[in-house]
Amino acid sequence: MPEARVGKEAPDFKSAAYIRGKGFKEVKLSDYRGKWLVLCFYPGDFTFV
Amino acid sequence: MYPELKKLGVDVLSVSTDSKFSHKIWDETELEKMVEGGIPFPMLSDQGGQIGTLYGVYDEDSGTELRGRFIMDPDGVIQAMEVLTPPVGRNTEELLRQVQAFQLVRESGGKEATPSGWTPGEPTLKPSPSMVGKVWEVWKP
Numbered sequence: 001m002p003e004a005r006v007g008k009e010a011p012d013f014k015s016a017a018y019i020r021g022k023g024f025k026e027v028k029l030s031d032y033r034g035k036w037l038v039l040c041f042y043p044g045d046f047t048f049v
Numbered sequence: 050m051y052p053e054l055k056k057l058g059v060d061v062l063s064v065s066t067d068s069k070f071s072h073k074i075w076d077e078t079e080l081e082k083m084v085e086g087g088i089p090f091p092m093l094s095d096q097g098g099q100i101g102t103l104y105g106v107y108d109e110d111s112g113t114e115l116r117g118r119f120i121m122d123p124d125g126v127i128q129a130m131e132v133l134t135p136p137v138g139r140n141t142e143e144l145l146r147q148v149q150a151f152q153l154v155r156e157s158g159g160k161e162a163t164p165s166g167w168t169p170g171e172p173t174l175k176p177s178p179s180m181v182g183k184v185w186e187v188w189k190p
Binding site (some may be wrong): 003004005006007008009010011013015016017018019020024025026027029030032033034035036037038039040041042044045046047 | 054056057058059060061062063064065066067069070071072073074075076079086087088089090091092093095096099100101103104105106111113114115116117118119120121122123124126127128129130135144148152
């Protein structure tokens with residue numbers, strides 16, 4: 001069930017990530033508390049739009 | 050667009066169902082040819098689509114994420130979301146405009162609001178009982 005709604009706290013998650021210059025790290029949404037954040041989903045690497 | 054967001058103190062995370070290894074190769078073989086220095090923000094791997102499901106942007110049929118974009122404030126509250134089907138790309142100008150509007154509203158402690166089509170530098174609205182019926186005096190689209 002989707003939980004994300006405007007005006008509500010964003011559902012927390014953690015994820016494997018690639019960070020240029022730092023390699024592979026785990027990223028938690030809660031690490032960004034206190035900052036403005038844009039979270040962007042996209043269909044796939046090597047696509048064109 | 051990233052430098053403009055950075056200037057506004059905004060961090061960025063991207064998410065797809067690709068592996069972190071795929072992200073690295075894409076960044077190193079293609080993206081760094083398009084963006085000087087490559088991708089400057091973390092690229093998250095959501096294999097299985099759990100995060101996308103949580104945010105309502107995972108498409109089970111294709112096993113990929115839709116183009117979902119969420120703006121979160123420093124309290125971790127989602128202030129805006131936009132979801133597009135895959136063939137249409139986003140407009141980063143509109144993202145910047147929304148971020149600036151939400152930042153202004155937050156800095157005003159909720160005393161100001163931005164009217165339809167507002168862009169930075171234009172007058173804001175200061176909602177109050179005395180303003181009811183008089184918005185036309187301060188805002189002419």
